[in-house]
Amino acid sequence: MDKKSILIIFGGNSTEHEVSCKSVMNFIKNIPDDKYDKHLVGIRKNGDWVYFSADTALIPQCKWADESSNVPAMLMPNKGLVLLDGKNTVIEIDTIIPVLHGKNGEDGTIQGLFELCSIPYVGCGVTSSAVSMDKAYTKIIVDSLKEIPQADYVLVRANDNDDYIVKAEEKLSYPMFVKPCKSGSSQGVSKAENRRELVSAVELALTHDSKVLIEETIKGRELECAVFEKSGNIICSNAGEAVAGDVFYSYEAKYNNSDSKTVLNPDIPEGVNEKVQKYAEAIFRALGCTGLSRVDFFMEENGNVIFNEINTLPGFTEISMYPMMMDAIGYPIEKLMEELIDSAGISR
Ligand SMILES: Nc1ncnc2c1ncn2[C@@H]1O[C@H](COP(=O)(O)OP(=O)(O)O)[C@@H](O)[C@H]1O
Ligand SMILES: [Mg+2]
Structure with a gap:
């Protein structure tokens, strides 16, 4: 052959x-x-x-x-x-x-x-990639599902005046999270404790993208779910946990902080794993994703699961969650590679 x-x-x-x-x-x-x-x-x-x-x-x-x-x-x-x-x-x-x-x-x-x-x-098509990359559009699609909680937010565009400060302070309270709509690996993401920090966080985020989200801070643990799709069949991994060795899961915390770790079978309340999987599949479908994605959540102390973001080409580094979570459900890396190649498609 x-x-x-x-x-x-x-x-x-x-x-x-x-x-x-x-x-x-x-x-x-x-x-x-x-x-x-x-x-x-x-x-x-x-x-x-x-x-x-x-x-x-x-x-x-x-x-x-x-x-x-x-x-x-x-x-x-x-x-x-x-x-x-x-x-x-x-x-x-x-x-x-x-x-x-x-x-x-x-x-x-x-x-x-x-x-x-x-x-x-391999992976998502044009539209699903574009919508999933843009955290503001992703929020609108996920909101349309009605059942999946997300952080409250205010959207800022590059040419907006300072109105966003009033809007954010009316709707949200400090600390707030500020992030570029289209970024990744926490680049341009900051936590703002007060108005001065909010302004500089928005300025920084605007150097990465012309659209920026200001979000309420969700206090919780970070759970992730690996999704794999081939010929319309969707498989979701069990929830894994990313534990940041810093105040949040910043770029440094992700790649250069040995206190950060990933946990494959985190100790989470009953029902949370199923909820994460159900939400991950619903979000993957709603966005029209194909092939693979990693869907990320927060879990509050009371067990509430809140959607954070989706990554259509998640990290595959030695310390990345996607390959580890897939391995844990019977897709060792060599098999995963072949399955990904087999899942490739066009016009989707
Ligand atoms: N609303 C929020 N509340 C609490 N922490 C947040 C919030 N948004 C982002 N973070 C923190 O910032 C990190 C990076 O933000 P995220 O939205 O995942 O962007 P990226 O696409 O850069 O990974 C998250 O992993 C989390 O630690
Ligand atoms: Mg993230």
């Missing part, structure tokens, strides 16, 4: 470039060479695409971008992967795996290019 030709894309023009360089190693290591021809394209921070064929050990430390063997590359409708090597070598691709987090990777933009090229790809 012919080997399937897989294009794995990593890096990206996003604040989560470094996370992608770590996530992708899980794919490179665990997609077997005897069944698949793996082709790697790295997207440099400035957006350049290069075909990468050097030692993959350079990737997790982000030392791959200037390798002399890199060849500029592009995806071209009706052609496939084209290497700008002087001969315009074309590599036919059967399936694309975008191991990209955040902007330009998880937001429907690159998925649009895959659609134009008619190449099946």
